[in-house]
Amino acid sequence: MSEPVRETKGGGAALRAWIWNLGAVAVLVAGLHCSRLPTLASAFRVPATPLDLTSGQAGRLWAFLMEARDAVPRGASYTVEAQDRDDEMTLYMLSLGILFEQEALPSSYFGVATPDSGDRARFVLVYGAARPRLAQARLVRAVGSGAIYERWAA
């Protein structure tokens, strides 16, 4: 059995307390030195997206989806398209949380085209330039980084 020893000053206990504290200061200083926060001011800025300072490109994809989400009615199916397959996959994954009241049908999944799925979607959220086959679709809304189209519009 053991009994705890509680000391508040003098001897080894105080020395250990200071060693831990000095170690903590060293770690914190090293952490601040290596920090990804670009400036102190940036730490206090309210970000426009959850990814502003994590990934600029992913932040732009997020912003596009936030602009596009109101253009797709609740319950409607949609797909996402982008020139870059990685962007397309990222858009699809992000859209599942943003357009959670709609039905997502990916045009590709991990870089593999899934036309059986994506071609069934009524709305197409295009990041960047639209593909020619959307020429017949109705432009619902143009946003800064892309556009939303509706297929088979009456």
Next chain:
Amino acid sequence: MILSAAQFLLGQLSLVALGAGAAFHPSVRSLGFAARAAAAAGAGAVALTLEATLFSIAGIPWTIPGLALPLLLLSIFCASRWLRRPAPARAPIRLSRGIAVGSATVCALSLSYLALSFTSSSATSVDFLFFWGVKAVRFAEVRGFDAGLLRNPFFIHAVPDYPPLVPVVEAWGCLAAGKMPWRAVPAASALWAAAAVPLLFERFRRRLGDGAAAGLAAFWTAALSVSLAHSYSGGNAEAPLLFFESTGLAWLLTEEDPRESRFFPSLVLCGAALAKVEGFVAVVLLAAGSLLKERGPLAVRARRSLALVAWPGVCVGLWFSYQASRSLAVGYRPHGQLFGLFPQHLGRILPAVLQNLNAGSLWLPWLFAILWLAARLPAWRDAAPALVLSVGLLAFLVFDYMHDTGDPTERIGWTAPRVTQPALSAAVLAAAATSSRRKRKVEPAVTASKAVA
């Protein structure tokens, strides 16, 4: 945005009320107010997850009153029962002003840095936006686990087999806020780190003395705050996992009596197993370490260690029961065949893992812990649960990376800074456990209050 963020955070803080009964257990009652509140929050998260799983199995929709009322009643029932049982008195904290101010300042600065990293979006987990948060918002929308979503072949990127604690807790926040405040949720991760601090301090007081316990708490807070920010852990399962594993480990390391109640470590290890797949691996490692640490008949030690695994096993079993009830694939999806390894990658894996152990602070916390441990090597048995967890978890991760058919370096870069954090926490706590100065004593154990008197 501000209103929904505040409502979400209030929802997270309400976990304290949902698990308040745990704060009245005799083994927890002798802790300080902040530590008891933190214990209650952990209990609330575990209880909410189990209840939400049961509701989903039974087809009962999640609502705020429907989920909250049974847990509040359970808390009142437990509190009234446990209050009748005696608890050891809490010894007053005696700290020199310099150590108190120094430790508190480091803790405050570290947690502020972590909170600002999360709120400014510089440490947001993309996994939060790809699947943790997606599951939460979808579950809140359908008021239960969404079996259709979990079996969707275009949802496998979201690892639908992962255990449900984080999606449930975040969905609870969504129900409270009425929507998902995406930019604010990562900040809630800092609450888990903050909640661990008083528990670590209170438990290590009995082993290190108040001053060194305060110093240890400051060191742990600095090391893990920097690491959580560095590893983009805002909004994902890393911070809660760290809370559950670290506080459970701290409890086991600071046990003074082989008959001491293991209510709290059993509870938080349930949380670890429900937070991430590797949480259950950690539970098994902690139980093995506990077996090594304890003295006495092997049968008794084995029974106490197995008890640590039993409740988390039941919790994971409940999640698997939900999967079975909805004809989903039951269990966790393996990374290839168990022993289908590619040892030729080991030459790349080891340097990559080592490189990613820098924890955002130039490897200093690891170096500090290793140097301390090296100086106190004969006392390794006191720290066995922490050493087994730290070394075992790193070995498990290397074993996992060896399953990759291609070069795993890129995956290690994504995952290792996050998933090695419990190993770092365990290494720090191991150093603390071996650094204590204890007097051997032949009499039976005494309560904390008598020990101080």
